[in-house]
Every structure is written in C-alpha cells, then in structure tokens.
Amino acid sequence: MHAWPASEVPALPGKGRDLRIHDTATGGRITLDPGPVARIYVCGITPYDATHMGHAATYNAFDLVQRVWLDTKRQVHYVQNVTDVDDPLLERAVRDGQDWTELAERETALFREDMTALRMLPPKHYIGAVEAIPGIVPLVERLRDAGAAYELDGDVYFSVETDPHFGGVSNLDAEAMRLLSAERGGDPERPDKKNPLDPMLWMAAREGEPSWDGASLGPGRPGWHIECVAIALDHLGMGFDVQGGGSDLAFPHHEMGASHAQVLTGEYPFAQAYVHAGMVALDGEKMSKSKGNLVFVSKLRHDGVDPAAIRLALLSHHYRSDWEWTDQVLADAVERLGRWRAAVSRPDGLPAEALVEEVREALADDLDAPAALAAVDRWAERQNAEGGTDEGAPGLVSRTVDALLGVAL
Structure with missing residues (x-):
C-alpha cells in the first residue's frame, strides 16, 4: 500500500532541541x-469514514513529532497501518450495500488526499492489515505454541496473564479495563475465556465474512491488536521510540499490543514512550463515527477552506487536550493565517532569529503548539505595525512556520 507525497521540509539555521514528551x-x-x-x-x-477532525488532530500531533526530530538533524522512520478489514468496516459496507474492499480503498484514497492537503509528512511504510496477514499468522502460532494463547470454538485468544508487564501502559484497574474492553471492541462477557480481558488474536471464519488462510489456525482473519504488532516488529523492531495514537487507544489497543510483543520477543518495553492525543468534540460530544457528529477535512476543503487554516485550527490546541470544534475555532485560524501572510509578504522585517528558537523550544516542550503560535503572533503583530529592515526575516519566518508547524505561508 502506498502513502502520499511528502512536502519539502525547509532546513533551518542551527539545530533543534531534543523532544520532552508526556509518556502515558x-x-x-x-x-x-x-x-x-x-x-x-x-x-x-x-x-x-475518513478523515474527520479527530483523525486530523491526532496525525497533526505526530507530524509535529517528526518535524521536531528532523530539526535535530535526525532521520525519521515512521510507520502507519490501515485497518482495512475489521467489524466496523464490514458493518458499514453491509449497511450501505457496498463491497467492503471498494469502501476501504475509496476512504483510504480520500485520507491520502486530506493528508497531502494538510502537509502531513507521510510514513515510510504504510501497511494495510490485509497485506500484513502473511506475517501475522506465524506470530499467532508462536504465541499459541508457547502457551500464551488458546483456542475457544475455533477462535484464538491471547492470555494477558502471560505478560508480567500487562497493565503498565494504561495503568488502569481491572474494572476500568473491563468496561473499556466492552466499549472498544473486546468481548469480556464471552463465556469460557481464561480472563475476561483476553483479546482475540485470530477470528475463525464466519459465514458471509472475508477470511484468509491461517495455516494451522484455520481460515479466518486477525484480531485488531496483533495486526499493529506484526507491522511494527517487522519494520521497526522492539524498543522503538514512540507508539502514538488517540487517547482512546491507550486501552485496550496499545496495552494489548505491548503485551503481545513483549511475550513474543521476551524483551521489554515494546516502545520507549506511549504518546496519546486528546479527543475532539462537536456539540458537546466526542467526535466519532458511531455518533455521526463528524466534521470532515474533505468537506471543509470542498467548501473552499484553506488547508493551512485547518492546520492552524488544530495547532491552536495542545495535542493532549480534549477540545471542541466550533465555527469560531476555524474563523480564528483563518484570521491568524491572514495576519501571518501579511507579515511575511513585506520585503523586509523585524529580526527573526529569536523567534526560531522560541518556536523550537515550545515544540520541544511536549509539543506546545499554542505557545509556538503565540510566539509567531507576537512577531507578526509587531511586523504588521512597525516593520523592520532585515531583508531575510520574512523568509526565515516563512521557512520556520513551514518546517516546524507544517503551515505554508
């Protein structure tokens, strides 16, 4: 599966700071x-159903991580998956009378278009669950053969009790885990499981649903968590730097994935840091496909909203905060974009070397994008009011905003 084209990241003078980030x-x-x-x-x-503003906020956060690292003169090996077979996708296809593969391909293509428009840096490896199945099956077999997984009516479950570190990602108690498991794709009420929290590794083929050859597992399809583990281990190995996603993935997805990998390899930890972005709400409720309260990037673009303004709207909130999308949020971003573009359109301006360092320091401090925006606001306000004589300043500000914030002025 291919990703999307990369926008050029301008080189800045000097070197960025090492990233200090909140670890769940x-x-x-x-x-x-x-x-x-x-x-x-x-x-x-x-x-x-891609790409709503909650998606965009999450991928914006991890785009900033990449940009901070690139500014330290490192290379970045970024991997992202696509869960292109799963119950919600199949249910939507049935509801709408569509072929599930066509639905997945169409929405993935739209997601690529949105990421390109928002100038999100693409992953080096963009892997679909379906194409990862040949690598997933041997991992499930290994877990089963090692006694870390068991069969139940043809399905294969992972035993969470085989990982001594289980629970160490989300740090939730058993009851909280059980409630979230039920809400987020688990089946804690299924009889005869060794532990209600045990997640499915391999689902035996169901009538009317797609399935693949599972070798000794029999026909079926993979569980959600083992999919990401197989892809991450294949392309990054154990102990990679950041496992990222929305805060709703801390449990069960990242918790279970870490346990799968740690039992498979005998190594710890799966990732050095678990980083989670906050949720975006609309009309007082978390933006989600199940509720249907979605604001789509593609719809805003179709309505003529500059993608740079959408990106500034995302950047105006700290990545870990929960916040609400409103018309005012977007209007403020459009106004800010206009002020910044006016400021850098002058042939010369106020010195900007200190601004570069302010933006770097803000982003290195747990991706404090609002502080970075405030620093550019101060420079732009003075620039628009007073001007300056530094011929290189407007260009330096433009390159800084582009390189570190992903906003093209």
Whole structure:
C-alpha cells in the first residue's frame, strides 16, 4: 500500500532541541533521545469514514513529532497501518450495500488526499492489515505454541496473564479495563475465556465474512491488536521510540499490543514512550463515527477552506487536550493565517532569529503548539505595525512556520 507525497521540509539555521514528551505509561514527561534514526509507529484509520477532525488532530500531533526530530538533524522512520478489514468496516459496507474492499480503498484514497492537503509528512511504510496477514499468522502460532494463547470454538485468544508487564501502559484497574474492553471492541462477557480481558488474536471464519488462510489456525482473519504488532516488529523492531495514537487507544489497543510483543520477543518495553492525543468534540460530544457528529477535512476543503487554516485550527490546541470544534475555532485560524501572510509578504522585517528558537523550544516542550503560535503572533503583530529592515526575516519566518508547524505561508 502506498502513502502520499511528502512536502519539502525547509532546513533551518542551527539545530533543534531534543523532544520532552508526556509518556502515558509513566504518567510523566520524559526526554526522548533516539539514535540517528528516530522510530515511530502511529495507528492508522479504519477506512469507512475518513478523515474527520479527530483523525486530523491526532496525525497533526505526530507530524509535529517528526518535524521536531528532523530539526535535530535526525532521520525519521515512521510507520502507519490501515485497518482495512475489521467489524466496523464490514458493518458499514453491509449497511450501505457496498463491497467492503471498494469502501476501504475509496476512504483510504480520500485520507491520502486530506493528508497531502494538510502537509502531513507521510510514513515510510504504510501497511494495510490485509497485506500484513502473511506475517501475522506465524506470530499467532508462536504465541499459541508457547502457551500464551488458546483456542475457544475455533477462535484464538491471547492470555494477558502471560505478560508480567500487562497493565503498565494504561495503568488502569481491572474494572476500568473491563468496561473499556466492552466499549472498544473486546468481548469480556464471552463465556469460557481464561480472563475476561483476553483479546482475540485470530477470528475463525464466519459465514458471509472475508477470511484468509491461517495455516494451522484455520481460515479466518486477525484480531485488531496483533495486526499493529506484526507491522511494527517487522519494520521497526522492539524498543522503538514512540507508539502514538488517540487517547482512546491507550486501552485496550496499545496495552494489548505491548503485551503481545513483549511475550513474543521476551524483551521489554515494546516502545520507549506511549504518546496519546486528546479527543475532539462537536456539540458537546466526542467526535466519532458511531455518533455521526463528524466534521470532515474533505468537506471543509470542498467548501473552499484553506488547508493551512485547518492546520492552524488544530495547532491552536495542545495535542493532549480534549477540545471542541466550533465555527469560531476555524474563523480564528483563518484570521491568524491572514495576519501571518501579511507579515511575511513585506520585503523586509523585524529580526527573526529569536523567534526560531522560541518556536523550537515550545515544540520541544511536549509539543506546545499554542505557545509556538503565540510566539509567531507576537512577531507578526509587531511586523504588521512597525516593520523592520532585515531583508531575510520574512523568509526565515516563512521557512520556520513551514518546517516546524507544517503551515505554508
């Protein structure tokens, strides 16, 4: 599966700061110190309704991670999946009378278009669950043969009790885990499971649903969590720098994935940091496909909204915060974009070297994009009111905003 084209990232003078970021597992801020190649895995979409503003906010956060790392002169090895076979996708296809593969392909293509318009840097490897199945089956077999998985009516479940570190990503108690498992694709009420929290690794073929050859597992399709584990281990290996996604993935998805990988390899941890973006609401409720309260990037673009303004609207909120999309949020972003473009359109301006360092420091401090925007606001306000004599300043500001914030002025 191919990703989307990369926009050029301008080089800035000097060197960026190492990233200090909030780690869900420890509950505190840690300083990431990758080697020459920083490794990041971000969980991708289930392509049956893409791309709403919640998606965009999440991928914007991890785009900033990439940009901070690139500014430290590192390379970035970024991997993202597409869950192109799963219950919600199949259910939507049945509801709408569509072929599920055509639905997945159409929505994935739309997602690529949106990511391109928003100038999100693409992953090096963009992998669909279906194409990963040949690598998933042997992992499930290994877990089963090692006694870490068991069969139940043809389905194969992972035993969470085989990982001594289980629970260490989300740090939730058993009852909270059970409630979230029921809400987020698990089946804690299924009889005869060893532990209600045990997640499915391989679903035996169901009538009327797609299935693949599972070798000794029999025909079926993979569970949600093992999909990402197989892709991450194949392309990044254990101990990569950041596992990312929305805050609703901390449990069960990232918790279960970490346990799968740690039992498979005997190594710990799966990722050095677990980083989670907040939720975006509309009309007081979390924006979600099940509720249907979605604001789509493609619809805004079709209505003539500049993608740079959409990106500024996302950047105006700290990535870990939960916030609400409103018409005013977008209007403020459009106004800000106009002020910034007016400021850099002058042939010369106020010195900007200090601004570059302010933006770098803000982003290195747990991706504090609102602080970075405020720094550019101050420069633009003075620039529009007073002007300056530095011929290189407007260009330097434009390159900084492009390189570090992904906004083309």
